[in-house]
Amino acid sequence: MAFGWRRTHLGTEADRATFRTLHTASLASPALREGLTTASAERSVRHLRALLGAPALAVTDTVGLLAWDGTGEHHAHQCPDVIARALEHGGTRVADHRELPCDQPGCQIRYAIVSPLVVEETIVGTLQVLTANATAGLVKAADEVATWVSGQLELAELDASRNRLMEAEVRALRAQISPHFIYNSLGAIASFVRTDPDRARELLLEFADFTRYSFRRHGEFTTLAEELRSVERYLLLEQARFGDRLAVTLRIAPEVLPVAVPFLCIQPLVENAVRHGLADKGDGQITIIARDAGAECLITVEDNGAGEEPERVRRALAGDAELDSVGLGNVDVRLRDTFGDDYGLVVETAPGAGTKVFVRVPKFAPGVQT
Structure with missing residues (x-):
């Protein structure tokens, strides 16, 4: 009996859309797990914009722009003012043309959906979705993506905290290396200086390497x-x-x-x-x-x-x-x-x-x- 293969085995269109979304998120995740920096923002911003299908997307810290992807980059200088208002608001908000004045003919940017990025209950930056029409669906999607990005940044902070803790534990362990061992080792080496200088030299090298x-x-x-x-x-x-x-x-x-x-x-x-x-x-x-x-x-x-x-x-x-x-x-x-x-x-x-x-x-x- 012959069996045919059909494209429907990949699932419904909704299944395929879910897969595409998860795949795109997975492309942004490694960079975000390094924390919020210019380098990580530049590596992830393209994938974040693909998730939302917006004309442009910006990632910022609490001071200024870290990375921009898409059209309308002449609006980048407006980011600091938009960030300041987002910090005052504390949640996702929409900046309109009054905050984004533009004299460029044909510019698609009329609104910025601004969602805070939060790590350990502290706003560390913003996700800014720049668009011609800030629909309720896009506002909700931007908020969800910002929440996901915040989660990745939280994991990055946990990794960094774990590394700092392990470094502190190693420093503490070094401090416990017995002073008596050091003194006794040097004393043993000194005892060979006259009787067996070659061994004293070898032991001194071993002590230095140790x-x-x-x-x-x-x-x-x-x-x-x-x-x-x-x-x-x-x-x-x-x-x-x-x-x-x-x-x-x-x-x-x-x-x-x-x-x-x-x-x-x-x-x-x-x-x-x-x-x-x-x-x-x-x-x-x-x-x-x-x-x-x-x-x-x-x-x-x-x-x-x-x-x-x-x-x-x-x-x-x-x-x-x-x-x-x-x-x-x-x-x-x-x-x-x-x-x-x-x-x-x-x-x-x-x-x-x-x-x-x-x-x-x-x-x-x-x-x-x-």
């Missing part, structure tokens, strides 16, 4: 390879101090090295393992494993040290600063903020039983890149 990485100022993500390289430098410096008392085992699957992880998310776990691994003991064993787990990378940091009361660990992960001297709670929050609540730290510990910390990260996550 501090350079820890205090770098670009990017909230890094690769697992870079993070583990910094961890290796940290452990080399600690081994210079503790000698044979600190034994380290690393088992890293090569295929997970390119995985993107939050900056400084492994080092605090290793620092915690060293502290507990050597607490009240003659020696300590630290084991770091990173393996491929299908769509995820599984990282474990384990020590054979004194262990901890589970309730104290729970409080540390909940943000109790008195119990979280190396920032485990900070790491847990950043993992959850980045990948979702399913990706927080899991800690197995008990007094006298050592500690094992599990980190799961997806190999690929939207918006996460180094």
